[in-house]
Amino acid sequence: MRRETLDEADFVIVGTGAGGATAARVLAAAGHSLVMLEEGARLRTSERPRDAAGALAQAMRDGGTQVAFGSAPMPLLQGRCVGGSTAINSGIIWRMPEDVVEDWTTRFGLGALVAPELTEPIYDRIEQELEITPTGEDVLGGNGHAMARGAQALGLPGQPMRRNAGRCRGSGECLQGCPGERRQSMDVSYVPRALADGARLHTHARVERVLIERGRAVGVRGVRLDPSTGRPRARFEVRARRGVILSAGVIHTPLILLRSRVAGPVGRHFQCHPGSALLGRFDEPIRMSFGATQGYEVPMRERGYKLESLSLPPEMLAARIPGTGAEWQERIASLDHYAQWAAQSRFEAQGRVRLGFGGAPWVRYEPSARDIEQLKEGLVWLARMMFEAGAREVYPGIHHVPEVLRGPDEVRLLEQAQISRADLHLMASHLFGTARAGADPVRSVVGPTLEAHSTRALYVMDASVFPTNLGVNPQHSIMAVVWRAAAQLAAQDSGRVARAG
Numbered sequence: 001m002r003r004e005t006l007d008e009a010d011f012v013i014v015g016t017g018a019g020g021a022t023a024a025r026v027l028a029a030a031g032h033s034l035v036m037l038e039e040g041a042r043l044r045t046s047e048r049p050r051d052a053a054g055a056l057a058q059a060m061r062d063g064g065t066q067v068a069f070g071s072a073p074m075p076l077l078q079g080r081c082v083g084g085s086t087a088i089n090s091g092i093i094w095r096m097p098e099d100v101v102e103d104w105t106t107r108f109g110l111g112a113l114v115a116p117e118l119t120e121p122i123y124d125r126i127e128q129e130l131e132i133t134p135t136g137e138d139v140l141g142g143n144g145h146a147m148a149r150g151a152q153a154l155g156l157p158g159q160p161m162r163r164n165a166g167r168c169r170g171s172g173e174c175l176q177g178c179p180g181e182r183r184q185s186m187d188v189s190y191v192p193r194a195l196a197d198g199a200r201l202h203t204h205a206r207v208e209r210v211l212i213e214r215g216r217a218v219g220v221r222g223v224r225l226d227p228s229t230g231r232p233r234a235r236f237e238v239r240a241r242r243g244v245i246l247s248a249g250v251i252h253t254p255l256i257l258l259r260s261r262v263a264g265p266v267g268r269h270f271q272c273h274p275g276s277a278l279l280g281r282f283d284e285p286i287r288m289s290f291g292a293t294q295g296y297e298v299p300m301r302e303r304g305y306k307l308e309s310l311s312l313p314p315e316m317l318a319a320r321i322p323g324t325g326a327e328w329q330e331r332i333a334s335l336d337h338y339a340q341w342a343a344q345s346r347f348e349a350q351g352r353v354r355l356g357f358g359g360a361p362w363v364r365y366e367p368s369a370r371d372i373e374q375l376k377e378g379l380v381w382l383a384r385m386m387f388e389a390g391a392r393e394v395y396p397g398i399h400h401v402p403e404v405l406r407g408p409d410e411v412r413l414l415e416q417a418q419i420s421r422a423d424l425h426l427m428a429s430h431l432f433g434t435a436r437a438g439a440d441p442v443r444s445v446v447g448p449t450l451e452a453h454s455t456r457a458l459y460v461m462d463a464s465v466f467p468t469n470l471g472v473n474p475q476h477s478i479m480a481v482v483w484r485a486a487a488q489l490a491a492q493d494s495g496r497v498a499r500a501g
């Protein structure tokens with residue numbers, strides 16, 4: 001294969017998701033030369049397929065088929081394009097909860113990274129730059145309004161979600177890319193901003209390892225992929241004069257570290273917020289095709305979960321409708337009458353990411369019995385809320401539970417069911433850990449500045465540095481933590497206070 005020296009800069013950033021794009025935004029604004037390397041393509045919203053299968057194939061890692069293995073496989077959703085997972089997410093915004101800040105400070109020595117007096121101005125700045133506001137009543141849609149009704153009837157603490165989509169028009173297509181670029185994902189916000197400040201971006205550039213000389217990171221090596229076939233086309237190297245920043249996400253950052261033989265608990269402590277969803281059939285039209293993809297939430301964090309409205313494209317919805325023959329035909333004929341709500345749960349289980357066959361990731365993850373019980377409790381609340389909101393039928397989609405619940409009295413069939421991991425359809429899109437940050441070099445991979453304990457000038461700036469999961473949607477916390485570390489790096493490296501801070 002051909003070998004080329006692709007580029008050279010002060011900093012090389014690998015990955016352009018929540019972490020990588022934020023690092024680029026801060027370092028470029030501070031006047032550093034930098035190169036962003038992204039394995040996926042730069043997708044213009046106008047060119048993205050509107051159907052779910054096409055959208056998943058184009059923008060998601062392995063077309064949405066990446067899984068963690070355990071007693072049952074669990075899909076792990078990640079974006080693989082410029083903007084990373086933010087290019088396909090729903091734009092939900094939460095600051096890091098206070099108890100997490102406290103825990104990271106006391107148990108992991110990360111006060112210098114997450115102390116509120118340091119991060120609050122950063123959250124404020126990001127909120128202003130990314131147009132973060134509560135979802136408007138006019139774009140809650142039938143799915144969000146029905147959830148609000150259910151929550152109010154049961155006295156649960158519901159609210160419209162805060163999202164980075166102040167100009168949302170409720171097209172329900174966040175997964176497919178926001179038409180008109182109303183949602184401020186990284187591909188339409190911090191990546192273009194960094195490019196305007198002089199950064200360079202190379203797409204279809206898959207980084208495989210960090211070049212380390214005398215204990216210091218000096219660049220990266222990888223392969224250029226053919227944009228049409230995805231096959232390797234040429235080997236490349238990019239040299240970094242001041243530092244290498246890995247932001248390839250929770251599954252791929254540890255693989256690059258493992259190939260580069262970076263020391264520490266790399267790949268360990270993988271955590272996530274697995275989720276599962278219920279469908280409800282209503283007499284009146286719900287019309288999931290209109291409204292914010294996700295607009296309403298019931299945070300029950302003290303119980304370990306968060307309940308969210310989650311609209312589905314019609315082809316995915318159809319695949320979830322139970323029954324056969326005439327019964328199924330009758331149900332599918334009222335496709336506009338369904339609502340879908342999900343429970344995302346803060347599981348205690350920890351897994352591990354390893355280098356598997358041919359260099360591909362091998363993720364092992366097994367939820368605990370307590371995790372399953374906790375998620376079930378969230379699903380029970382969802383079923384109750386659906387009936388309170390007026391649902392005629394609820395479809396839990398859980399083995400060993402009737403596939404149709406026909407009224408509030410039948411929710412006890414879900415409540416009383418003995419459910420194991422294999423009975424549930426779980427998936428996770430909030431991933432954490434695998435290169436955790438901490439003051440102790442034995443228990444962590446990077447320190448409080450996010451520089452690797454074992455390798456100078458090597459930084460990790462993405463969700464893999466999170467030593468624990470959060471119990472809330474993570475992108476805002478990732479951006480704030482990375483902003484803090486990148487601003488420190490910019491200031492320290494140039495010997496002046498960063499303009500970006």
Ligand SMILES: Cc1cc2nc3c(=O)[nH]c(=O)nc-3n(C[C@H](O)[C@H](O)[C@H](O)COP(=O)(O)OP(=O)(O)OC[C@H]3O[C@@H](n4cnc5c(N)ncnc54)[C@H](O)[C@@H]3O)c2cc1C
Nearest residue numbers: 015017019039084085089091092207252462463473474475
């Ligand atoms: C469907 C979905 C919905 C979500 N909804 C929300 C939400 O509403 N709110 C919220 O807070 N969070 C949400 N999340 C989670 C959130 O988007 C992620 O937690 C966040 O984007 C993770 O940031 P990151 O920088 O760690 O990784 P990512 O954003 O995943 O970025 C990693 C980037 O690295 C690239 N990359 C990987 N390997 C390589 C390599 N070897 N070489 C070069 N490039 C590489 C990838 O292609 C990708 O672009 C959602 C996630 C998904 C998948």
Ligand code: SF4
Nearest residue numbers: 168169171172174178
């Ligand atoms: S619902 Fe539609 S308009 Fe609103 S942010 Fe998502 S894709 Fe954009």
